Amino acid sequence: xxxxxxxxxxxxxxxxxxxxxxxxxxxxxxxxxxxxxxxxxxxxxxxxxxxxxxxxxxxxxxxxxxxxxxxxxxxxxxxxxxxxxxxxxxxxxxxxxxxxxxxxxxxxxxxxxxxxxxxxxxxxxxxxxxxxxxxxxxxxxxxxxxxxxxxxxxxxxxxxxxxxxxxxxxxxxxxxxxxxxxxxxxxxxxxxxxxxxxxxxxxxxxxxxxxxxxxxxxxxxxxxxxxxxxxxxxxxxxxxxxxxxxxxxxxxxxxxxxxxxxxxxxxxxxxxxxxxxxxxxxxxxxxxxxxxxxxxxxxxxxxxxxxxxxxxxxxxxxxxxxxxxxxxxxxxxxxxxxxxxxxxxxxxxxxxxxxxxxxxxxxxxxxxxxxxxxxxxxxxxx
Ligand code: FE2
Numbered sequence: 001x002x003x004x005x006x007x008x009x010x011x012x013x014x015x016x017x018x019x020x021x022x023x024x025x026x027x028x029x030x031x032x033x034x035x036x037x038x039x040x041x042x043x044x045x046x047x048x049x050x051x052x053x054x055x056x057x058x059x060x061x062x063x064x065x066x067x068x069x070x071x072x073x074x075x076x077x078x079x080x081x082x083x084x085x086x087x088x089x090x091x092x093x094x095x096x097x098x099x100x101x102x103x104x105x106x107x108x109x110x111x112x113x114x115x116x117x118x119x120x121x122x123x124x125x126x127x128x129x130x131x132x133x134x135x136x137x138x139x140x141x142x143x144x145x146x147x148x149x150x151x152x153x154x155x156x157x158x159x160x161x162x163x164x165x166x167x168x169x170x171x172x173x174x175x176x177x178x179x180x181x182x183x184x185x186x187x188x189x190x191x192x193x194x195x196x197x198x199x200x201x202x203x204x205x206x207x208x209x210x211x212x213x214x215x216x217x218x219x220x221x222x223x224x225x226x227x228x229x230x231x232x233x234x235x236x237x238x239x240x241x242x243x244x245x246x247x248x249x250x251x252x253x254x255x256x257x258x259x260x261x262x263x264x265x266x267x268x269x270x271x272x273x274x275x276x277x278x279x280x281x282x283x284x285x286x287x288x289x290x291x292x293x294x295x296x297x298x299x300x301x302x303x304x305x306x307x308x309x310x311x312x313x314x315x316x317x318x319x320x321x322x323x324x325x326x327x328x329x330x331x332x333x334x335x336x337x338x339x340x341x342x343x344x345x346x347x348x349x350x351x352x353x354x355x356x357x358x359x360x361x362x363x364x365x366x367x368x369x370x371x372x373x374x375x376x377x378x379x380x381x382x
Contacts, residue, residue, distance in 0.1 A: 026240060029107060030156040037083060039069065040083075042070075043072055046081070047177050049286070052072035052079065054070060055175075057170055065085070067083060067085055075182075075183050076186075077183050099343075100347070101342075102269035102347065105147070106155075109156065112130055113143065116129070122208045124204075125145060126143075130142070133166060134167055135168065140166050143155045148268070150268070190243070191243060191269055192247075193245055194248075194267060198231075198247035211237075216230075217360075219250075228248070229257045232244065248261070254376070274349060275353070276353050279334045279336070282351055282353075283321045283323060283351055294337045294338070307327075330356045332357050333356075
C-alpha cells in the first residue's frame with residue numbers, strides 16, 4: 001500500500017496574521033439549494049431519512065409558476081429542493097446535465113450588494129445582480145456569482161426579513177413526518193474540480209472571496225494502491241465557512257474524483273459535512289431511518305486505540321455503526337460518510353463530531369478511500 005501519512009500544512013486562520021482586513025465578512029451558510037428531478041420526493045427523503053423539517057414551500061400555489069421549491073431544516077442546516085415544472089427550464093437543464101445535485105451555496109451576509117461588488121470587482125463572474133425581494137414580512141437582498149462548474153454562490157442579506165424563508169415562500173407550520181437526528185450546522189462543503197484546476201479555484205477563493213488556505217493534502221497523503229486525489233481546504237476570515245477543493249491525481253486506476261466528474265458532467269459539490277454533538281445517536285438514528293453509510297473493515301477498529309489513544313466513545317459502539325476516528329494535537333474527531341444519495345455516484349454526506357480537532361480526518365483517508373474503491377469496483381468504474 002503506497003499511502004504515506006506525512007505532515008501536511010496546518011494553517012488555521014487564527015494562527016495566521018491577516019494581511020488585509022476581511023473584505024467579505026460571511027456570517028455563515030444561509031442555505032444550500034439542490035436542483036432535483038422531483039422535489040416533492042426529494043423533500044420526503046430529507047425529512048424521513050435525514051430527519052429534516054419542512055418549513056416553507058414555493059410553487060404555483062404561491063405564485064411561482066415555473067418551479068416548485070421545498071425548504072427543509074434541522075438546526076442551522078437548511079436545504080432548498082427545487083424542481084422545474086416544465087422541460088424547457090434552467091433547472092431542468094441542470095438536472096439533465098448533472099442529475100440531482102447542488103446548484104447554489106448561499107452565504108449569509110450583512111450587505112449583499114457590497115459582497116457582490118467586492119467579488120465582481122475582484123474578477124468574479126456575476127450570475128445575478130443584487131435584487132431586492134419583498135413581501136409582508138420584509139425584504140431580502142440576493143445576488144449571485146459563478147463558482148466551479150454550474151455551482152453558484154448566492155449572497156443573502158436578510159436582516160430586514162422575518163418570514164419563514166424568502167419572499168414568495170409560504171410557511172409550513174407543522175411537519176408530521178420530520179424525524180430529527182441532532183444535526184446542528186454545516187461543518188464544510190467539498191467541491192470536486194477537474195485535472196489541474198485546484199489551484200485556480202484556490203486562487204479564486206483567495207482573491208475573489210478573501211478566503212485563506214487552511215490545510216492541504218497532496219497525493220502522498222491521499223492515495224491508495226489504485227487512485228489518488230489532492231485537496232486544499234479554504235476557509236473564510238472568521239473560519240465559519242470552509243470549502244475543501246479536490247482534484248484528481250494520477251494513480252494506477254481511476255480516481256474517485258474522476259468518477260464523480262464523469263457522472264456529474266463536470267465540477268460540483270462532492271460532499272456536505274453536517275455537524276452533531278452526539279454522533280452515536282445521530283448515526284444510529286440515521287441508519288434506522290434508512291441512510292446508507294460506507295463501511296470499513298474490522299481491522300480498522302483493532303488498530304484504532306493504538307492510533308488515536310483514549311477516546312470517550314466505546315470502540316464497540318463505533319464499530320457497530322462504522323464511525324471513524326482521527327486525532328491531531330488539538331483533540332479528536334469522529335466522522336462517517338454516507339453512500340451517494342443519488343443513483344449517480346455523485347453527492348454524498350458526512351456526519352462529523354469534533355472534540356477539539358479542527359482537522360479533516362487525514363488518518364482515515366486510506367481506510368475511507370479503500371471503502372470508496374470497493375464501491376467503485378462494484379459499479380465497474382475502478
Ligand atoms: Fe469532509
